[in-house]
Amino acid sequence: MSRLDEARKVAQELLESLETSRAPIEAILMKTKRLARLMRDTDAQTWLDLETRGYPDSFNPEQLGSCKKYALAAGRITSDGKYYFISLPKFEAQGKSDEALIDALRSSRPIATKAKDFLEKSATEALLESQLNQQVQQKKNYVDNQALFASLKSALHNYATDIYLSIELGDVAEEIFEQARGDVDSFVRIHCSKAAEQLVAINERLHEDLPESRAAALTSCRRLLMTVADSLFPPQDQPWTDSNRKTRKVGSEEYKNRLLAYVEQKISSDSSFSIIVSEIEHLAARLDAVYKKVCKGVHADVSKEEARLAVIHTYLFLGEIARLSKKPKSGGGEQQTV
Known part of the structure; x- marks a missing residue:
C-alpha cells in the first residue's frame, strides 16, 4: 500500500470515528497526527501537538502555518489574538x-424541615438560593465548554475532510494526466522516437534538484519541442502564411512557428487555433528565455x-499535439512560393 493510499484509509477511518463513534479525544488526536505524518504536513503536526498538550503562555498563531485557519474557525484563537490554553483531552475531562x-447537584434535595425562627429561615433560603445559583452557573459553564469542545473537535473533522478531498482530487488529476501520458507515449513512439530519450533526460534533470539541472531540464524541453517540430513540420526555406495572412518563418530555429503551422493544418476553428497559439507562445517564451541565458553563460x-510547471506544461502541450495528430488535415494556411 502506498503512502497516499494509507493516508486515504486513515482519513476515512478518522471521519467515521468523528461522525459515528464516541471514541476518546486522545485516540482521535493520535489518528489525526498519524494522518498528518503520512501527508508530511509539518504545520498540522505542530497544531495537533499543541491540541494534545495544550498551548503555552507565549504563543504566536503564525506558528500554526496553514493550520491557523482551523484554530481560528474553531474558536481556539479569537479575533483579537487571544486563545484558550487547555488541551483537547482536558476539555473532554x-x-x-x-x-x-x-x-450531583440535581439529585441532591434539601431536607424539608420547619424553620424554628426568622433567622434560621433566612439562612435556609440563602443556602437554597446559593445552591440554585451554583447549579445554574455550573450548567452554563458546562454548555459553554461543551460548545467549544465540539467546535475544536470539528476542526479535526475539517482537516480530515480537506485531506481526504485533496487525495481524491489528486487521483482525478493523476487519472487525467495518465490518459494524456498514454496519448503522448503513443505519439512519440510513432512519430519521433528520439523525443522519448529527451523526456527521460528531462525527468532525470528534475530529480537532481540542482539549480543548473533545473535550467538544463527547461533547455531539454526546448530541444524536445524542436524534435517534435522536426518530425511534424521539417524546416523549410519558404515562409509559412497562416489563415490570417500572417507570414511566419519556418526555419530550423523557428520551432514554434513550425508547430503552429502543423496545428493549423489540423484545426479548422479559429478560436481553437488562437488558444493553442497563446499556449505555445507562453511556453516558448519561458523556454527561450532560459535557453538564451544558458547560451550566454549567464x-x-x-x-x-x-x-x-514548465515540464508539465510541455508535456500537456505534447498531449494536445498527440490528439491533433489523429485528425486529418483541415487545409489551413499555405506555404509561400517565390
Missing part, C-alpha cells in the same frame, strides 16, 4: 467532570516550482 457535578535562476 472537564466536560465529564462538569456533567457529573451537575448530576546563470538561469529557475525555481523548483517553475521548472516543474
Whole structure:
C-alpha cells in the first residue's frame, strides 16, 4: 500500500470515528497526527501537538502555518489574538467532570424541615438560593465548554475532510494526466522516437534538484519541442502564411512557428487555433528565455516550482499535439512560393 493510499484509509477511518463513534479525544488526536505524518504536513503536526498538550503562555498563531485557519474557525484563537490554553483531552475531562457535578447537584434535595425562627429561615433560603445559583452557573459553564469542545473537535473533522478531498482530487488529476501520458507515449513512439530519450533526460534533470539541472531540464524541453517540430513540420526555406495572412518563418530555429503551422493544418476553428497559439507562445517564451541565458553563460535562476510547471506544461502541450495528430488535415494556411 502506498503512502497516499494509507493516508486515504486513515482519513476515512478518522471521519467515521468523528461522525459515528464516541471514541476518546486522545485516540482521535493520535489518528489525526498519524494522518498528518503520512501527508508530511509539518504545520498540522505542530497544531495537533499543541491540541494534545495544550498551548503555552507565549504563543504566536503564525506558528500554526496553514493550520491557523482551523484554530481560528474553531474558536481556539479569537479575533483579537487571544486563545484558550487547555488541551483537547482536558476539555473532554472537564466536560465529564462538569456533567457529573451537575448530576450531583440535581439529585441532591434539601431536607424539608420547619424553620424554628426568622433567622434560621433566612439562612435556609440563602443556602437554597446559593445552591440554585451554583447549579445554574455550573450548567452554563458546562454548555459553554461543551460548545467549544465540539467546535475544536470539528476542526479535526475539517482537516480530515480537506485531506481526504485533496487525495481524491489528486487521483482525478493523476487519472487525467495518465490518459494524456498514454496519448503522448503513443505519439512519440510513432512519430519521433528520439523525443522519448529527451523526456527521460528531462525527468532525470528534475530529480537532481540542482539549480543548473533545473535550467538544463527547461533547455531539454526546448530541444524536445524542436524534435517534435522536426518530425511534424521539417524546416523549410519558404515562409509559412497562416489563415490570417500572417507570414511566419519556418526555419530550423523557428520551432514554434513550425508547430503552429502543423496545428493549423489540423484545426479548422479559429478560436481553437488562437488558444493553442497563446499556449505555445507562453511556453516558448519561458523556454527561450532560459535557453538564451544558458547560451550566454549567464546563470538561469529557475525555481523548483517553475521548472516543474514548465515540464508539465510541455508535456500537456505534447498531449494536445498527440490528439491533433489523429485528425486529418483541415487545409489551413499555405506555404509561400517565390
